[in-house]
Amino acid sequence: MDERRGQEPDPCYAREFDAHVVERGPDFVILDETLFYAEGGGQPFDTGILRWPGGEAKVLKVTKEKGTIKHFLDRMPASDSVHGIVDWDRRYKHMRMHTSQHVMSGLVFRIFGARTVGNQIHADYSRVDFQPASFSPEDLKRIEDECNKVVESRQDVRIFEEDRVVGAYLAFYSDRAIAGRNERFCNLAAWCVLPSHRLHSLKLLKALLAQPGYHFTDFSPSGNTVPINERFKFRYLDTQTSLMLNLPWPWSRTYRVSSDEATIEGVLSAAQRKIYRDHQRARAAHQLVIMRGDEHCHVIFRRDRRKNLLLFASVLYVSDPTLFLQGSAAFGCHLLIRHGIPITLLELRILGGKGATGSFRLQSSRPKMFKSESLLPHQIDNLYSELVCVAW
Secondary structure (H helix, E strand, O other): OOOOEOOOOOOOOOOEEEEEEEEEOOOEEEEOOOOOOOOEOOEOOOOEEEEEOOEEEEEEEEEEEOOEEEEEEOOOOOOOEEEEEEOHHHHHHHHHHHHHHHHHHHHHHHHHOOEEEEEEEOOOOEEEEEEOOOOOHHHHHHHHHHHHHHHHOOOOOEEEEOOEEEEEEEEEEEEEEEOOEEEEEEEEEEEEEOHHHHHHHHHHHHHHHOOOOEEEEEOOOOOOHHHHHHHOOOEEOOOOEEEEEOOOOOOOOOOEEEOOHHHHHHHOOHHHHHHHHHOOOOOOOEEEEEEEOOEEEEEEEEEEEEOOEEEEEEEEEEOOHHHHHHOHHHHHHHHHHHHOOOEEEEEHHHHOOOOOOOOEEOOOOOOOEEEOOOOOHHHOOOOOOHHHHOOO
């Protein structure tokens, strides 16, 4: 394999860069580093511009010869210090085509045993060569349908070394109705890459964040992940938390707590019932209702570990914060007696900023982060995420 010179091994989703001209030809320059993709492997070269103080040049073609990247220009830079900008619309179309080709090649090999022996990618169409290949119209329709199923399933992105998985980023997807609009969420969860491939870890995150039209959340970032999220413009949610002891209070005539399915279904509104049913099979979600006369509050909580002790319930969702706070003693008593949980953790932002009577605020809380161009922090909740789906 040719040594790579002048091109980072992981250009991925970066679009602009600074570089220095290290060699000049009659109509090309060689840079000390570049993000421009050189034509090869069936994917066309990138185009774009190189800028310098007082001028700029169009990048017309990029080639790689014996590992050296040559940038062919319409004019030569007047300075050795340049700023490169990739034509991202062209590049991203090529990237999507390239990924689509891999999807199709994998499916065709799995279904028909035909290997990919050649391909040529373009921005608006591509060609893939299979061998052996003798596809009927029905076969072609099946290939199209199977490829569309993979795309629609929004599968997580993985890094492979030949046929071995060396990294994965688990993500949970959901469509939510917020302020009368449909909003699409991608909740980032477990991120695992073998030590030998850690240099490529960011490929997974960049691939996820490049998905258009999504709001991104990370509700359990590790210490190493937090600064990476900050670099990618994630913002913090206010996760101030109070701790409430669950005590065996005397039976209350005012408040009733039930986890009975028929009871819950009977009191919830249509919108609340959808949330309830969507989370019925979520492994970490425990659901109940607090009732007072004709009023009710739907609650979702999870069992949680702190310092490896499974003694905590973390409240993830309440439909009526005021009623929850007023009936919190009955709720805590129910958790203690029915679930054997002595402590409840209450995130103040889902309770309108208030803590339950007798609770006290913790000095520190676990971070939660989100990245969105349009949603505000109060529009981000814990539903349909790893917190309700994954027990630990």
